[in-house]
Amino acid sequence: EAGVAQSPRYKIIEKRQSVAFWCNPISGHATLYWYQQILGQGPKLLIQFQNNGVVDDSQLPKDRFSAERLKGVDSTLKIQPAKLEDSAVYLCASSLAGGFTNYGYTFGSGTRLTVV
């Protein structure tokens, strides 16, 4: 089966600009996650969708970050305006119906964002 697709693979922007990342999960996977991985740290969950509804966005900086999954399939994550500290890898993951019941997530290869 095809994996979790993410684009772009790399992005460099200036601070205060906006940026958007795209994720297409594995077909049929109801749950989609966005993680932020800052250099030297483990990934941190930003938002979890179940179909097109938000399950957990407690760690999403809502003043500048937004995410949507309008048709319950692909998703976009947006940052506006970007700050230097947003430089990180943004990983998308999906699972059939909750991570553990499906024996874990499937991750994409991420988007590396550099804010200068």
Next chain:
Amino acid sequence: AQTVTQSQPEMSVQEAETVTLSCTYDTSESNYYLFWYKQPPSRQMILVIRQEAYKQQNATENRFSVNFQKAAKSFSLKISDSQLGDTAMYFCAFMKQKGGSEKLVFGKGTKLTVNP
């Protein structure tokens, strides 16, 4: 809040030898799951092994095995017969099920280098 600690930022091992990566965690939950993920330079997080907290038997997957000590909140990964392809970042992760939010909480990772 759950925390995951990996006390070894970097480790190295000779090809064909055995290496153990350490992980401790803190939680007040009694039912949860633990994972080890591998992240090669491609950035995709790959599930190595999982452990259900209610199971006393340690999980094994081919050359990978864990030593799960629930009372001590310790979850170490042993890699036997190390191969060059095992070179990667390794992350320990914790998950609890809470009303549909199944986020992974990661440690900071251990960079493993397998030397020829």
